[in-house]
Amino acid sequence: MNHSQEATKATWRPVGPDECADPLCALARAEIPAILLPQVCTSADCQRLMERLAERGLLRARGDERTRIDIGTSLGNLGGDQEAFLADAAHTHALFATLFAGLLDPVQLLYRHLQALAPDKAVKTAHERDGRLYGPAIFRIHYETHAYQPHIDHVILREKRFNYAVARFTHQFAGVLCVQNADSAGPGVQAVLHRCLWTEEIQPYIAAGRFHEYAAAQGVEHCAVALEPGDLYFFNTRCIHEVPAVQGDDPRVVLAVFIGYADDDDEIYVWS
Numbered sequence: 001m002n003h004s005q006e007a008t009k010a011t012w013r014p015v016g017p018d019e020c021a022d023p024l025c026a027l028a029r030a031e032i033p034a035i036l037l038p039q040v041c042t043s044a045d046c047q048r049l050m051e052r053l054a055e056r057g058l059l060r061a062r063g064d065e066r067t068r069i070d071i072g073t074s075l076g077n078l079g080g081d082q083e084a085f086l087a088d089a090a091h092t093h094a095l096f097a098t099l100f101a102g103l104l105d106p107v108q109l110l111y112r113h114l115q116a117l118a119p120d121k122a123v124k125t126a127h128e129r130d131g132r133l134y135g136p137a138i139f140r141i142h143y144e145t146h147a148y149q150p151h152i153d154h155v156i157l158r159e160k161r162f163n164y165a166v167a168r169f170t171h172q173f174a175g176v177l178c179v180q181n182a183d184s185a186g187p188g189v190q191a192v193l194h195r196c197l198w199t200e201e202i203q204p205y206i207a208a209g210r211f212h213e214y215a216a217a218q219g220v221e222h223c224a225v226a227l228e229p230g231d232l233y234f235f236n237t238r239c240i241h242e243v244p245a246v247q248g249d250d251p252r253v254v255l256a257v258f259i260g261y262a263d264d265d266d267e268i269y270v271w272s
């Protein structure tokens with residue numbers, strides 16, 4: 001650990017947007033683990049949203065054994081075929097155009113809060129040069145046993161996708177709105193962020209499922225991001241992160257986006 005890390009060690013915890021002069025810049029440098037915006041909407045808004053997803057038949061039905069359901073378009077999953085990805089994204093835009101009728105629109109809510117963090121940049125849904133849009137955001141419904149092992153998300157560093165407009169951004173963040181916790185009776189399953197930016201040297205440990213050993217040996221600190229429904233957080237997806245396995249009957253439900261950011265770029269692209 002170097003001196004500056006030592007000096008700030010006690011303070012590597014999620015911060016509110018007003019605790020930091022330029023929170024997105026601090027996130028890019030991993031000076032802070034996350035920007036946490038509590039209660040951007042109420043738990044009642046989240047509950048109504050869950051009811052809407054159920055009414056539309058978008059949740060797991062009896063006999064369905066998937067441990068994760070995505071409502072939206074994932075570049076990570078579909079990006080290998082750009083035409084199919086963009087066509088799927090068009091379907092998601094059509095679905096989301098009516099999905100929130102009469103409710104708070106959680107996608108607009110998320111974009112509004114991101115825009116407020118970056119008054120000098122224009123926040124927009126990612127698009128290719130011909131104007132075709134990426135998916136605007138994605139709901140991820142995680143059922144019992146689903147976990148995310150320690151990983152990063154980055155269109156270049158991990159996915160090596162050079163043929164997408166979002167490849168121009170140095171930094172990738174995630175925005176996650178908690179819609180429902182896994183265990184409504186307890187504290188729920190919470191994401192863990194490690195104070196460790198991905199490098200080629202760390203990759204073998206991640207690939208072998210041995211990141212925790214590496215982190216312990218190196219004294220890498222970490223923090224959990226405790227969320228209630230209606231809480232929104234942003235983090236740098238180049239920091240190794242994980243979410244432990246969901247337990248219990250209630251799925252953990254989030255609305256998630258990825259965010260392309262560079263200090264010297266006047267646009268911020270958002271996609272899923």
Ligand SMILES: O=C(O)CCC(=O)C(=O)O
Nearest residue numbers: 148153176191241243254
């Ligand atoms: O659900 C979260 O809080 C983060 C999930 C995550 O790491 C991902 O979607 O890549």
Ligand SMILES: [Fe+2]
Nearest residue numbers: 152153237241
């Ligand atoms: Fe991730």
